[in-house]
Amino acid sequence: MNYPSKLIENAVEEISKLPGIGKKTALRMALHLLKRDEKQTLSLSEALTAMRTKTQYCRQCHNISDDILCGICTNPKRDESVVCVVEDTRDVLAIENTSQFRGLYHVLGGIISPLEGVGPADLNIESLLSRITEKQSGDSAIKEIILGLSPTMEGDTTAFYLTKRLKPLNVKITTIARGIPIGGDLEYADEITLGRSIVSRIVYE
Numbered sequence: 001m002n003y004p005s006k007l008i009e010n011a012v013e014e015i016s017k018l019p020g021i022g023k024k025t026a027l028r029m030a031l032h033l034l035k036r037d038e039k040q041t042l043s044l045s046e047a048l049t050a051m052r053t054k055t056q057y058c059r060q061c062h063n064i065s066d067d068i069l070c071g072i073c074t075n076p077k078r079d080e081s082v083v084c085v086v087e088d089t090r091d092v093l094a095i096e097n098t099s100q101f102r103g104l105y106h107v108l109g110g111i112i113s114p115l116e117g118v119g120p121a122d123l124n125i126e127s128l129l130s131r132i133t134e135k136q137s138g139d140s141a142i143k144e145i146i147l148g149l150s151p152t153m154e155g156d157t158t159a160f161y162l163t164k165r166l167k168p169l170n171v172k173i174t175t176i177a178r179g180i181p182i183g184g185d186l187e188y189a190d191e192i193t194l195g196r197s198i199v200s201r202i203v204y205e
Contacts, residue, residue, distance in 0.1 A: 098195030
């Protein structure tokens with residue numbers, strides 16, 4: 001593809017690195033940004049830079065947060081006795097959109113995938129175990145862990161590993177009901193199906 005400017009070409013190359021965006025779409029975006037008011041384009045650039053440099057992760061659940069603890073973990077109306085373990089922030093958003101879950105979350109930051117070189121040590125598993133152990137007594141004790149992982153081979157492997165590590169801690173272990181298609185990703189499930197899966201969760205064995 002021929003470009004009228006090296007600057008346009010560089011912009012297209014960077015934009016096309018985003019998921020689902022090809023060179024033609026990237027070119028349309030670059031030309032659109034070029035036509036916009038300079039302040040609007042600079043605002044977009046500043047917002048992306050701030051997101052990349054200032055975003056932090058919740059110290060307790062590892063969800064994306066603006067502060068040390070996220071808004072979910074600090075919400076007094078949430079049920080602290082139930083924690084839903086998910087792969088990443090996209091799954092937190094998907095479950096929150098159902099309005100069916102009022103507990104807390106724990107974001108693993110991935111799932112076990114030997115083919116991609118991801119093992120248990122690469123995930124936020126030890127912090128989950130510590131979180132349960134530290135709160136075993138008192139009103140804030142964690143009584144149930146929901147394994148809210150996508151029903152893929154990697155998700156099932158991760159769930160199996162977590163179950164082995166969690167059983168000695170004497171907490172109830174459940175998984176979301178398989179209203180989610182086998183082999184599907186949690187983030188793409190419709191809200192009704194996902195909501196029913198959360199409400200109708202079953203004991204994981």
